[in-house]
Amino acid sequence: xxxxxxxxxxxxxxxxxxxxxxxxxxxxxxxxxxxxxxxxxxxxxxxxxxxxxxxxxxxxxxxxxxxxxxxxxxxxxxxxxxxxxxxxxxxxxxxxxxxxxxxxxxxxxxxxxxxxxxxxxxxxxxxxxxxxxxxxxxxxxxxxxxxxxxxxxxxxxxxx
Numbered sequence: 001x002x003x004x005x006x007x008x009x010x011x012x013x014x015x016x017x018x019x020x021x022x023x024x025x026x027x028x029x030x031x032x033x034x035x036x037x038x039x040x041x042x043x044x045x046x047x048x049x050x051x052x053x054x055x056x057x058x059x060x061x062x063x064x065x066x067x068x069x070x071x072x073x074x075x076x077x078x079x080x081x082x083x084x085x086x087x088x089x090x091x092x093x094x095x096x097x098x099x100x101x102x103x104x105x106x107x108x109x110x111x112x113x114x115x116x117x118x119x120x121x122x123x124x125x126x127x128x129x130x131x132x133x134x135x136x137x138x139x140x141x142x143x144x145x146x147x148x149x150x151x152x153x154x155x156x157x158x159x160x
Contacts, residue, residue, distance in 0.1 A: 005083040006053045013051060013087040020091050021045055037102030046092045053085020 028041035097110045107122065 006051070006085055009053065009085050009087050010051050013049060013089055017047060017049060017089050017091070021047055025093060033102075035102070037100060040099040040101070041095060042097045042099060042108075044094045044096050047089060049087070049089045051085070051087035053083060055083050 026043055026045050028043065031039045031041075033039065095111045097108050100107045100109055
């Protein structure tokens with residue numbers, strides 16, 4: 001069976017979309033700054049696609065002979081109706097963030113200025129590290145004070 005015209009229409013449209021949208025569109029080409037920091041753009045890609053078509057028979061006029069029905073049946077079997085169709089696609093690419101890699105760190109810098117929550121989430125690991133360090137220092141100081149107090153008590157017990 002011969003290829004239907006809608007198949008060619010769909011194939012052409014999908015190949016065009018495939019050329020436009022690939023991984024390099026979402027995660028862009030890396031840019032290296034003079035200090036060695038690498039900046040990678042990240043985008044949100046959305047696309048839509050629609051296609052349609054139909055086969056149309058010629059308009060039959062009243063009063064024509066009976067062989068019109070036979071001709072209609074022949075067209076259905078051979079698929080020789082005229083075809084009309086179309087397709088369309090749309091692509092939207094919006095920058096979302098920049099990934100910055102350098103100085104032993106990886107940071108995600110969102111494009112949206114009102115990203116307070118993201119900034120807070122990025123600060124949480126540093127806050128936890130600082131809290132752990134402070135707790136360790138207090139525990140060490142307390143152990144030293146306890147050991148000093150124990151030494152004083154032992155000396156007082158020995159003297160008495």
